[in-house]
Amino acid sequence: xxxxxxxxxxxxxxxxxxxxxxxxxxxxxxxxxxxxxxxxxxxxxxxxxxxxxxxxxxxxxxxxxxxxxxxxxxxxxxxxxxxxxxxxxxxxxxxxxxxxxxxxxxxxxxxxxxxxxxxxxxxxxxxxxxxxxxxxxxxxxxxxxxxxxxxxxxxxxxxxxxxxxxxxxxxxxxxxxxxxxxxxxxxxxxxxxxxxxxxxxxxxxxxxxxxxxxxxxxxxxxxxxxxxxxxxxxxxxxxxxxxxxxxxxxxxxxxxxxxxxxxxxxxxxxxxxxxxxxxxxxxxxxxxxxxxxxxxxxxxxxxxxxxxxxxxxxxxxxxxxxxxxxxxxxxxxxxxxxxxxxxxxxxxxxxxxxxxxxxxxxxxxxxxxxxxxxxxxxxxxxxxxxxxxxxxxxxxxxxxxxxxxxxxxxxxxxxxxxxxxxxxxxxxxxxxxxxxxxxxxxxxxxxxxxxxxxxxxxxxxxxxxxxxxxxxxxxxxxxxxxxxxxxxxxxxxxxxxxxxxxxxxxxxxxxxxxxxxxxxxxxxxxxxxxxxxxxxxxxxxxxxxxxxxxxxxxxxxxxxxxxxxxxxx
Amino acid sequence: xxxxxxxxxxxxxxxxxxxxxxxxxxxxxxxxxxxxxxxxxxxxxxxxxxxxxxxxxxxxxxxxxxxxxxxxxxxxxxxxxxxxxxxxxxxxxxxxxxxxxxxxxxxxxxxxxxxxxxxxxxxxxxxxxxxxxxxxxxxxxxxxxxxxxxxxxxxxxxxxxxxxxxxxxxxxxxxxxxxxxxxxxxxxxxxxxxxxxxxx
Numbered sequence: 001x002x003x004x005x006x007x008x009x010x011x012x013x014x015x016x017x018x019x020x021x022x023x024x025x026x027x028x029x030x031x032x033x034x035x036x037x038x039x040x041x042x043x044x045x046x047x048x049x050x051x052x053x054x055x056x057x058x059x060x061x062x063x064x065x066x067x068x069x070x071x072x073x074x075x076x077x078x079x080x081x082x083x084x085x086x087x088x089x090x091x092x093x094x095x096x097x098x099x100x101x102x103x104x105x106x107x108x109x110x111x112x113x114x115x116x117x118x119x120x121x122x123x124x125x126x127x128x129x130x131x132x133x134x135x136x137x138x139x140x141x142x143x144x145x146x147x148x149x150x151x152x153x154x155x156x157x158x159x160x161x162x163x164x165x166x167x168x169x170x171x172x173x174x175x176x177x178x179x180x181x182x183x184x185x186x187x188x189x190x191x192x193x194x195x196x197x198x199x200x201x202x203x204x205x206x207x208x209x210x211x212x213x214x215x216x217x218x219x220x221x222x223x224x225x226x227x228x229x230x231x232x233x234x235x236x237x238x239x240x241x242x243x244x245x246x247x248x249x250x251x252x253x254x255x256x257x258x259x260x261x262x263x264x265x266x267x268x269x270x271x272x273x274x275x276x277x278x279x280x281x282x283x284x285x286x287x288x289x290x291x292x293x294x295x296x297x298x299x300x301x302x303x304x305x306x307x308x309x310x311x312x313x314x315x316x317x318x319x320x321x322x323x324x325x326x327x328x329x330x331x332x333x334x335x336x337x338x339x340x341x342x343x344x345x346x347x348x349x350x351x352x353x354x355x356x357x358x359x360x361x362x363x364x365x366x367x368x369x370x371x372x373x374x375x376x377x378x379x380x381x382x383x384x385x386x387x388x389x390x391x392x393x394x395x396x397x398x399x400x401x402x403x404x405x406x407x408x409x410x411x412x413x414x415x416x417x418x419x420x421x422x423x424x425x426x427x428x429x430x431x432x433x434x435x436x437x438x439x440x441x442x443x444x445x446x447x448x449x450x451x452x453x454x455x456x457x458x459x460x461x462x463x464x465x466x467x468x469x470x471x472x473x474x475x476x477x478x479x480x481x482x483x484x485x486x487x488x489x490x491x492x493x494x495x496x497x498x499x500x501x502x503x504x505x506x507x508x509x510x511x512x513x514x515x516x517x518x519x520x521x522x523x524x525x526x527x528x529x530x531x532x533x534x535x536x537x538x539x540x541x542x543x544x545x546x547x548x549x550x551x552x553x554x555x556x557x558x559x560x561x562x563x564x565x566x567x568x569x
Numbered sequence: 570x571x572x573x574x575x576x577x578x579x580x581x582x583x584x585x586x587x588x589x590x591x592x593x594x595x596x597x598x599x600x601x602x603x604x605x606x607x608x609x610x611x612x613x614x615x616x617x618x619x620x621x622x623x624x625x626x627x628x629x630x631x632x633x634x635x636x637x638x639x640x641x642x643x644x645x646x647x648x649x650x651x652x653x654x655x656x657x658x659x660x661x662x663x664x665x666x667x668x669x670x671x672x673x674x675x676x677x678x679x680x681x682x683x684x685x686x687x688x689x690x691x692x693x694x695x696x697x698x699x700x701x702x703x704x705x706x707x708x709x710x711x712x713x714x715x716x717x718x719x720x721x722x723x724x725x726x727x728x729x730x731x732x733x734x735x736x737x738x739x740x741x742x743x744x745x746x747x748x749x750x751x752x753x754x755x756x757x758x759x760x761x762x763x764x765x766x767x768x769x
Contacts, residue, residue: 004745004749007749008749008750011749011750049579049580049583052579052583053575053576053579053580053583054575054576054579055576068573069573069576069577072573072574072577073573073576073577073580073581075577076577076578076581077581080581080585123662123663123664125661125662125663126661126662134589134590134593135585135589135590136589138588138589138592138593139584139585139588139589141588142584142588143581143584143588171576171580174580175580178584178587178588182588183587183588183592186592187592187596190596190600191596191599191600191603191604194600194603194604194607194608195603195604195607196607197607197611197623197624198607199607199608199609199610199611200593200596200597200600200601200608201597201600201601201608201609201610202594202597203609205661206609206610206612206619206621206622207619208612208619208620208621208622209618209619209620210620210621210627210628211615211620211621211627211629211634211758211761211762211765212627212628212629212630212631212634214627214628216621216625216627216658216660217660217661218610218621218622218625218660218661219660219661219662219663220609220610222593222596222597224596224600224608225592225593225596225597226593229588240663240705241662241663241664242663242664242665242704242705242706242707245663245665245703245704245705246663246705246707247624247625247626247705247707247708247709248610248622248624248625251611251624252746252751253745253746253750253751253752254746254750254751256750256751257746257750257751309697310670310675312670312671312675312676313675313676313679313697313700313701316676316679316680316683317683317684317687317694317695318679318683318694318695318697318700319694319695319696319697319714320697321697322696322697322698322712322714323697324670325697325698325701326666326668326670326675326701326702327665327666327667327668327701327702327703327704328701328703328704329703329704329705329708329710330638330698330703330708330710330711330712330752330754331708331710331751331752331754332751332752333751333752335752336750336751336752352704353704354704355665355666355667355704357665357667357668357669358665358666358667358668358669358670358675359670360670361670361671451667452668452669452672454669454671455671456669456670456671456672476667477664477665477667478667478668478669559669559670559671562671563670563671567671568671568672568673568676569669569671569672569673
């Protein structure tokens, strides 16, 4: 570890803290429907969209209606993406002549992008035409991010409102987020990326004759526009196979830094939006603090691990002072790679600037653990906030049990229905992650896709389902997941991981929205102070840690001791 | 349920046209106007011919050139399309090795590479990035240490004084942004082109 590495991490923290309030204020204006700086320009466009779609913007939907609207929209997201992928050989914008996409891969990819997972069973530059990248994948990058933020807004409205039937209008939320936040930011972001070297062209590959006279065909394309929303929307699906490690996706230290900031930007801002909407910004900062502490713990461990070289390699005469450079890029180094990998798995982004599979065993454990904890450390756009708030409900429930009092959160009584729904949302994830892994490591269709053997092979399978159900999308990428077995099971995992959290969350929102707000009394557990921060971190670590420790012990922890003993596989 | 069909379909069509067509196409136009070189891949030309991209690494094997890092990229086997063969710096199929830290294949590969490099420059520790594959397989850079390690070989192959080559290396070290962000690195293609130009 170097001083410079820690300064990079500290500066990153300072920037995220600095942008949280302005972003939160802007998002709050979108959630509450008040005017913002872009309204004079985009207001007419917004109203024209509602007129065309037959949406009544003033109608507030009951949670069941809100949830159905979201699900119906997602069905069309699937159909559009699936069909475009399947017919890509017949569409224009295919200079490289990419071939047909199989049904199971098209299904997996459509589900992956509409659930904001962006798991990729394929390599971008060798599979997808430009039409597929733009019309199928970029579109899903926008809509899945907007839908995630919409759900978070609806969830917060439930707590902010008093005796309401409705929790907002899904169509309005979707439109406003896309139109006022995502598209304008991405336009500016794209230009910065291109300036730094990210290509944006419809031309086919560059055919070069290298300095030594060999032929090199360099894949290129409309990269920057997809890259911008890929990071901002915590999607994470790369234009190229190597994702943000590819020099065309992430050419410089500056771009790398912007990418990690943009992964956290909206997630951090949403904590502040939450505080503003419930009438006390400190409530938002308490959540921010819990998330921030978990982030710091993760990055410190990961950086500490990767700063050491693999001792099996230093024993051969390799100089170990650079750290573990297998699967990392020189321009980012260890600090930049550790920071990126922590951020991308704290959030549900899943973009990578280094290959997590080649991390040291305990280094690779951190990204996996971050996802297992529920991606509530800032998290995916929207999903991080409502995911964390589910743990907040468990926290106040635990606190209520301790003193024998009906728990309250933000003035709303937390009763049986809310706790049941919370547990459903929290428990479906480990069920999918561990259940599918258990099957995959004993059937041939599962194990035949694994590139590693021994404990690392187990980690590879575990990481795949953890990533899918957590809607992350990063991977121990040695896995050859483009098979019917993996495409199908991972697709199911992604859908359960998305919708079996969203629907209970919306149910809770609807339930608490209808309740009275009780004024705080001397018996109320304050949820804007250090006690709450500590308690919620404890709940998150206990739930996540106890659920997954046995699986982690079989994978990275065994491998750690194997490496120490000099065992290879 | 049915009342949701119209908004779902209409919004899907609008967002597809807006974010899937208008946004990428308009930005392609603007980007090519403002930053034509970067938008088309930062192509590098020599004597009027495209020799690569400034951002994409190339496979250097000759002793008179500085070498990049090992690359784990592959290509389809021309004899059997279900198999792949090693193809370093294949810029149509970016990839890391994805080898586990406990993989025997990793230890064997590094062992062979370290031995070869030690033979070329005995007694000097082999820099880590020179024997590890990058995440993309297309890393255009090496560390300043990795460049300095190769000065002896390059100078000998080119019949140049080591000090001349060393000065060239030093002038090609790109530092951190604001002295803070990223890591110091040397772009191998740029260094090799400068080397060719200096030899004339």
